[in-house]
Amino acid sequence: MDGYQYYDDEESISSAGGGYDQPNALDAPDDDNNGFAPTYLGGGHLPSEEKINFDDPRIASLPRILMMGPRRAGKTSIQRVVFHKMSPHETLFRLEATQMLERAVVDHTPLCRFTIWDFPGDQYEYGYEDEEDRDEVDYNEGIVDGPNSSQAKGYDEIFSKATALIFVLDAQDEPYDHVLQSFTDTVTRAVRANPTIAVEVFVHKVDGELFLSDEAKYDCRRDVMQQVADELADAGLSHDTIPISYHLTSIYDHSVFEAFSRVVQRLIPELPTLEHLLNVLVSTCSMEKAYLFDVASKLYISTDSSPVDMQSVELCSDMIDVVLDVSGIYGMGGISSTKKNTKVSDVPIAEEGDEDNVFGSEPLDSANVSTDEVDLDLSNEGTGEDELLGKLVGQASTPDKREEEDVNDGDAGSAYDSESSSTIHLSNGMVLYLKEVDTMLALVCLTRAENFRKKSLINYNIGCLKNALTELGNKTSSPR
Numbered sequence: 316m317d318g319y320q321y322y323d324d325e326e327s328i329s330s331a332g333g334g335y336d337q338p339n340a341l342d343a344p345d346d347d348n349n350g351f352a353p354t355y356l357g358g359g360h361l362p363s364e365e366k367i368n369f370d371d372p373r374i375a376s377l378p379r380i381l382m383m384g385p386r387r388a389g390k391t392s393i394q395r396v397v398f399h400k401m402s403p404h405e406t407l408f409r410l411e412a413t414q415m416l417e418r419a420v421v422d423h424t425p426l427c428r429f430t431i432w433d434f435p436g437d438q439y440e441y442g443y444e445d446e447e448d449r450d451e452v453d454y455n456e457g458i459v460d461g462p463n464s465s466q467a468k469g470y471d472e473i474f475s476k477a478t479a480l481i482f483v484l485d486a487q488d489e490p491y492d493h494v495l496q497s498f499t500d501t502v503t504r505a506v507r508a509n510p511t512i513a514v515e516v517f518v519h520k521v522d523g524e525l526f527l528s529d530e531a532k533y534d535c536r537r538d539v540m541q542q543v544a545d546e547l548a549d550a551g552l553s554h555d556t557i558p559i560s561y562h563l564t565s566i567y568d569h570s571v572f573e574a575f576s577r578v579v580q581r582l583i584p585e586l587p588t589l590e591h592l593l594n595v596l597v598s599t600c601s602m603e604k605a606y607l608f609d610v611a612s613k614l615y616i617s618t619d620s621s622p623v624d625m626q627s628v629e630l631c632s633d634m635i636d637v638v639l640d641v642s643g644i645y646g647m648g649g650i651s652s653t654k655k656n657t658k659v660s661d662v663p664i665a666e667e668g669d670e671d672n673v674f675g676s677e678p679l680d681s682a683n684v685s686t687d688e689v690d691l692d693l694s695n696e697g698t699g700e701d702e703l704l705g706k707l708v709g710q711a712s713t714p715d716k717r718e719e720e721d722v723n724d725g726d727a728g729s730a731y732d733s734e735s736s737s738t739i740h741l742s743n744g745m746v747l748y749l750k751e752v753d754t755m756l757a758l759v760c761l762t763r764a765e766n767f768r769k770k771s772l773i774n775y776n777i778g779c780l781k782n783a784l785t786e787l788g789n790k791t792s793s794p795r
């Protein structure tokens with residue numbers, strides 16, 4: 316199985332916490348997995364061995380996302396919630412401070428592969444001995460050579476090969492002065508080493524009492540942007556020379572998925588083609604909106620060019636959860652990745668008065684649906700109770716042909732396959748339609764009920780999109 320491959324670079328990065336008397340943090344990585352269980356989601360095409368060699372040209376050539384920021388800003392939590400399906404509350408007690416650089420390969424679909432480099436907090440000090448050292452830096456001339464200049468040069472090497480830099484800032488940890496000073500150091504260093512690097516700031520943890528209103532969030536972002544602009548100006552730079560994107564994020568809502576989606580979209584060279592294909596589909600089928608979702612991470616990797624409405628993205632993302640959860644339970648096959656990561660209790664159960672939740676306690680019984688109508692088109696519906704129980708506890712007996720196929724397919728198996736599709740009729744006259752279009756990739760579209768009558772025609776057009784995506788994926792897979 317492969318997809319999301321976790322790699323703990325224990326030996327290669329050894330100066331956690333920026334301790335200057337420790338060995339160079341950026342020594343050449345060693346290829347051992349060092350005991351951290353690699354975790355995989357989805358079916359990909361890169362090597363799935365437990366030991367991942369980041370020097371392998373196939374992995375080394377993937378876009379790199381660097382995650383930096385102060386200690387406890389939330390870097391690891393973001394990764395775990397988005398790519399590992401960890402529940403936000405679990406991050407409170409399951410995560411320890413990152414001691415060494417951790418790298419991971421995300422390989423869900425041919426169109427969207429990348430590596431994530433999660434740096435321990437405070438690793439971005441670049442070998443300054445003290446504040447005076449920092450003040451001596453002339454950004455146009457280069458960093459002063461100090462006792463840790465080799466470490467600083469190691470960072471230059473890393474930045475030069477990175478595609479995006481995500482700087483995570485804890486919005487609840489005011490004042491930000493020191494953090495933003497470090498950010499300015501990081502960004503100037505990064506941009507000098509790599510002028511094309513995309514710089515993204517996650518103004519993170521915008522939740523809780525401090526950020527109850529949207530206004531408070533926007534104020535916070537404005538404040539951060541202003542301070543960054545001041546810091547850059549002090550360094551003789553400006554936002555014009557260094558384009559920086561700012562995102563308000565929290566692991567407790569959908570914002571972190573939205574922000575990461577936008578980061579990932581910038582990694583995809585085929586994005587304009589994807590957008591064009593979706594535009595054609597939307598206009599041909601009179602749809603309102605169409606998204607291409609990576610079902611394993613629930614990041615949307617592309618959409619048509621009409622404006623994105625956060626609520627519709629969230630709705631589509633929830634639909635993926637529903638489809639995976641329900642097919643994970645009622646679909647045929649062995650234990651899928653979804654089953655492993657999804658508790659049975661995660662399947663939405665309608666509560667009294669919950670108008671939006673269209674599922675009753677028996678998800679396949681449309682009689683439970685009141686004003687809304689659900690049409691779950693599961694490729695293989697469960698039958699007897701015994702069989703269902705057997706599946707729930709993962710006790711598949713003799714594997715049938717289908718199960719063997721699932722095993723060969725990897726984790727993309729039973730919960731999500733080429734037959735996966737689902738239709739949800741919303742009470743406002745709109746229809747949500749999900750259809751598999753590629754390995755771990757789903758088209759989720761929003762359309763008016765009156766434009767959804769000719770479903771076979773829509774399916775035909777989606778089939779054309781699917782062919783185009785396969786072709787694009789093949790091109791992407793072949794060496795560039």
Ligand SMILES: Nc1nc2c(ncn2[C@@H]2O[C@H](COP(=O)(O)OP(=O)(O)OP(=O)(O)O)[C@@H](O)[C@H]2O)c(=O)[nH]1
Pocket residue numbers: 384385386387388389390391392393403405406407408410411412413414434435436437483519520521522523564565566567
């Ligand atoms: N309120 C709130 N807490 C968060 C959020 N994201 C992460 N946290 C909490 O922040 C704490 C630190 O998170 P980590 O992910 O370990 O932070 P980190 O940046 O990886 O820290 P280092 O490993 O020390 O570099 C954890 O207790 C998380 O539960 C968020 O969006 N909102």
